[in-house]
Amino acid sequence: MDAQTLWNEYRQINPAIGDEIDAWAFGAEADLLAQLVLGGVKTATASAYDLYEADNEPLPQAGSYDVILDSHDEAVCIIEITKVSIVPFKEVSADHAFKEGEGDRTLTWWRSVHWQLFTQWFADCGLVFTEDSPIVLEEFRLVYAP
Numbered sequence: 001m002d003a004q005t006l007w008n009e010y011r012q013i014n015p016a017i018g019d020e021i022d023a024w025a026f027g028a029e030a031d032l033l034a035q036l037v038l039g040g041v042k043t044a045t046a047s048a049y050d051l052y053e054a055d056n057e058p059l060p061q062a063g064s065y066d067v068i069l070d071s072h073d074e075a076v077c078i079i080e081i082t083k084v085s086i087v088p089f090k091e092v093s094a095d096h097a098f099k100e101g102e103g104d105r106t107l108t109w110w111r112s113v114h115w116q117l118f119t120q121w122f123a124d125c126g127l128v129f130t131e132d133s134p135i136v137l138e139e140f141r142l143v144y145a146p
Contacts, residue, residue, distance in 0.1 A: 001146060003067040006075035010065075010144040023067035023075065028117055034068050034076040036101045038145055044099035048118050049086055049134035054125045060084050060138050077145040084138050089118070090131040099139060 003023035011017055026033035026045065036042035052059055060066075062084050068076045089111075097110035115129075122129040 001075045003069060003073075003075045006067055006078060006144070006146060009146065010078050013144065017065045021067060022064065023069055025069040025071060025073070027121070028113075030069065030071040033102070034070050037068055037079065037140075037142055038077055040142065042099075042101035043141065044096055044101075044137065044139045046092065046096070046100065046114060046138070047136045048121065048129070049136050050127055051121060051125065052136065054127065059136060065143065066140075075146075078143050079140040080143045081138055081140045084136065086134050086136055088132045089114075089129075089135050092135055092137065096137055 003021060007017070007021045007023075027047070033042060033045075049059075060081050062081050064081050066079050066081065068079060070076050092107070092110065092114075094107040097107040098105045100110060103109035103113060118129045118133065118135075122133075
């Protein structure tokens with residue numbers, strides 16, 4: 001199902017979401033992470049603040065709704081963002097790492113994997129990732145799945 005079709009289905013239940021749709025896939029392992037959202041394991045994500053600026057993308061906002069896509073741009077579900085905060089990479093908490101639901105759900109695992117990802121993505125944009133790089137932390141809840 002495409003993102004617009006899923007959005008239209010959910011809008012029948014919750015007309016307050018409006019017409020503007022934001023659809024995206026997780027940056028790494030899109031299918032696995034979407035399934036973790038569906039299973040209620042993944043209730044948070046992290047992204048690099050500097051990459052929003054590099055791509056001229058707006059930051060996520062609490063109270064907004066997003067369509068989660070799989071690796072084939074098929075709509076999987078809709079989430080509501082419940083909390084957004086920005087902290088340096090070195091200050092991401094164990095609680096946040098656990099809420100991301102990935103790997104063994106520890107901060108050690110989270111830091112290792114995200115250090116590698118962010119370092120590569122920054123390099124691709126001609127930037128340098130550091131422990132002080134700001135990270136956008138989002139918490140969300142699943143609100144609709146077909």
